[in-house]
Amino acid sequence: MKKALALVLLVFLFAVQVMNSYGIQRFPKPEFESGYVQPETLMPDPRAEVLAIMDIAVLLVSLSVVSWLVLKKRSRNGVFWMSLFSLAYFGFYREGCVCAIGSIQNVTLALFDTSYIIPLSALIFFVTPLVYTLFFGRTFCAGVCPFGAMQDLVAFRPQKLGSKLNAVLGVIPYLYLGLAVLYAATGTDFIICRYDPFVGIWRLNASFGMFVFAGILLILGIFIARPYCRFLCPYGVLLNWSSRFSRRHLTITPSDCIQCRLCENSCPYDAIDIPVTVKNPEDKRTMARKLIFIIILIPVLIFAGGWTGSRLYESLAGVNAKVQLAKQIVSPPKDSNQPETFEIQAFKSSGKQQSLAFAEASAMLGKFYLGGWLLGGFMGLVFGGLIAGLMITKHHTDYIPNKGTCFSCARCIDYCPVKMP
Amino acid sequence: MQNRRDFLNLLCRGTLLTGLAAASGVLVYRSVKGGQCKLGTSCNNCQKSDSCNLPEADLFRQTVWQLDPKKCIQCGRCAENCVMTPSAVKATHVYAMCGYCDLCGGYLKPDTKTISTAAENQLCPTSAIKRKFVEDPFYQYTIDEALCIGCAKCVKGCSAFGNGSLQLQVRHDRCKNCNQCSIARNCPSEAFSRVPANKPYLLQGIESKDENRG
Ligand code: SF4
Numbered sequence A: 001m002k003k004a005l006a007l008v009l010l011v012f013l014f015a016v017q018v019m020n021s022y023g024i025q026r027f028p029k030p031e032f033e034s035g036y037v038q039p040e041t042l043m044p045d046p047r048a049e050v051l052a053i054m055d056i057a058v059l060l061v062s063l064s065v066v067s068w069l070v071l072k073k074r075s076r077n078g079v080f081w082m083s084l085f086s087l088a089y090f091g092f093y094r095e096g097c098v099c100a101i102g103s104i105q106n107v108t109l110a111l112f113d114t115s116y117i118i119p120l121s122a123l124i125f126f127v128t129p130l131v132y133t134l135f136f137g138r139t140f141c142a143g144v145c146p147f148g149a150m151q152d153l154v155a156f157r158p159q160k161l162g163s164k165l166n167a168v169l170g171v172i173p174y175l176y177l178g179l180a181v182l183y184a185a186t187g188t189d190f191i192i193c194r195y196d197p198f199v200g201i202w203r204l205n206a207s208f209g210m211f212v213f214a215g216i217l218l219i220l221g222i223f224i225a226r227p228y229c230r231f232l233c234p235y236g237v238l239l240n241w242s243s244r245f246s247r248r249h250l251t252i253t254p255s256d257c258i259q260c261r262l263c264e265n266s267c268p269y270d271a272i273d274i275p276v277t278v279k280n281p282e283d284k285r286t287m288a289r290k291l292i293f294i295i296i297l298i299p300v301l302i303f304a305g306g307w308t309g310s311r312l313y314e315s316l317a318g319v320n321a322k323v324q325l326a327k328q329i330v331s332p333p334k335d336s337n338q339p340e341t342f343e344i345q346a347f348k349s350s351g352k353q354q355s356l357a358f359a360e361a362s363a364m365l366g367k368f369y370l371g372g373w374l375l376g377g378f379m380g381l382v383f384g385g386l387i388a389g390l391m392i393t394k395h396h397t398d399y400i401p402n403k404g405t406c407f408s409c410a411r412c413i414d415y416c417p418v419k420m421p
Numbered sequence B: 001m002q003n004r005r006d007f008l009n010l011l012c013r014g015t016l017l018t019g020l021a022a023a024s025g026v027l028v029y030r031s032v033k034g035g036q037c038k039l040g041t042s043c044n045n046c047q048k049s050d051s052c053n054l055p056e057a058d059l060f061r062q063t064v065w066q067l068d069p070k071k072c073i074q075c076g077r078c079a080e081n082c083v084m085t086p087s088a089v090k091a092t093h094v095y096a097m098c099g100y101c102d103l104c105g106g107y108l109k110p111d112t113k114t115i116s117t118a119a120e121n122q123l124c125p126t127s128a129i130k131r132k133f134v135e136d137p138f139y140q141y142t143i144d145e146a147l148c149i150g151c152a153k154c155v156k157g158c159s160a161f162g163n164g165s166l167q168l169q170v171r172h173d174r175c176k177n178c179n180q181c182s183i184a185r186n187c188p189s190e191a192f193s194r195v196p197a198n199k200p201y202l203l204q205g206i207e208s209k210d211e212n213r214g
């Protein structure tokens, strides 16, 4: 107790000592006699606010145009040119900011932290692509998202991955989404922006790590088309689920599928569901057994995932600044010759109470504990869905785009010999 | 069968749309409600909102990143962590606070014996501070922004030995206004925050840009 008191006192004294020195006019303002005029401190303006409205307008127009091109015109060429335009505008001109993928975090932060007021453009960039997808399928991915456009350009030699591998790798975006929401909701970091692959290329100023990441994605993208979209993009998860319930969606054939199989290999993204004709249709018994198994399995997986997540909460919280600060206060470096970390210096000069820093850190840990349960449970559910999806085969007779994973790029349309009736 | 599928689809679509509408409704409501001053007028209708100094008036605006010189401890990370090279953060000189000292704590290394403009005597690693004689005994110091890397060495010297007229600021002609500033998450003193785009600087000794414009 005594020791603690002494420590607090020490910290307090030190804090007073190094308190900020601004506002101290050590030297008086000079009085010039030579008629010298003080220059003005230059403060250049940021980008004008009206331009944010222009971004929104361009987004709405290009979404509408691409949807029209995909559903009415059925024109791959049109979609291609629109995607080039979007790459130029949202990519190279706007330098990847504001983007729909990153806006997930702005929306999450705004929902959890009432003091953060979301810029209107971020909200609109989050909502409109989802609404369009609910009506027309993922036309946003086809020709508006600059990330998609970038990868679409290099998809020269796409290979088939097989439905199992696609499904398993497809789990990664869910984890990415979950982590992004967790870190945004706790105000820790915006990890989607941090690990953005292409923004460095667009602003022609990438750190080495970012450059390597972009390079890997683009080279990989020659053989595995759109790797970021399929196996990383967290916004893609939301678009995927919106698209499954979309009112309309791109169709490969303008009228009836004649089973010519010409489109079978046309999709670079393995997004065409080939007909499933079952040899020996499963009887009701096995179906029921599978169903019961899944119904039991999913809650078990959710709980197991949640439990695992809650075990990991301390490592998840380890990157949070508040938690890090508290750790550094508790265990200063053994070697007393070592200089204090900047965090400790800043903490001392802020004059903040130690108890407050600890309270904040433990509140943060509490949030991460809950977040760990939720994130783990969510991942359990995703795994359950994956297993269920692999066990149950849906029967259908035609070649159809998978509403969830199809990017509505319209490539397959050109392969169908059936013409408009 | 087809009908039931369609109906389920409609139901799910409806649910998702309602969810989206509800979430954006909450966020829009919050910003509109938040943007109300004590007079009870909504900021979106207020004609004076551009010059309003209440924090409430800042809501519902575009924001930009800025660092608060009062909180900054001049750690030097601003030079290294910006997505731009060199950093969009630069030393900014508030002439109104400057003492025009001959022995400038921001210009010269603290242990120099002679006052000279020799590079080895200068604190700034890129010699971005230009010293110009005004009249006896005053010197004017100007930052060459093309050279400044935002390392905060001069700022530290000036705040320790001088008036604190040299301050770090995010320069908005260079800043990309990243969704999450990559310096902000590495700043040890939490000096970075989103500020309303119509008041984009937080300099000490200058109240706001509007005031400066007179
Ligand atoms: S999946 Fe994601 S990255 Fe790819 S086009 Fe769609 S939104 Fe963009």
Ligand code: SF4
Binding pocket: A250, A266, A267, A268, A269, A270, A271, A272, A401, A402, A405, A406, A407, A408, A409, A410, A411, A412, A413
């Ligand atoms: S439109 Fe056709 S080719 Fe393009 S992603 Fe969808 S199914 Fe594949």
Ligand code: SF4
Binding pocket: B067, B071, B072, B073, B074, B075, B076, B077, B078, B152, B168, B183, B186, B187, B188, B189, B190, B191, B192
């Ligand atoms: S990172 Fe923060 S404390 Fe360090 S120099 Fe920049 S503003 Fe100052």
Ligand code: SF4
Binding pocket: B065, B081, B082, B083, B084, B087, B088, B089, B170, B174, B175, B176, B177, B178, B180, B181, B182, B183, B184
């Ligand atoms: S917002 Fe981006 S460009 Fe601006 S200072 Fe921060 S990291 Fe640099």
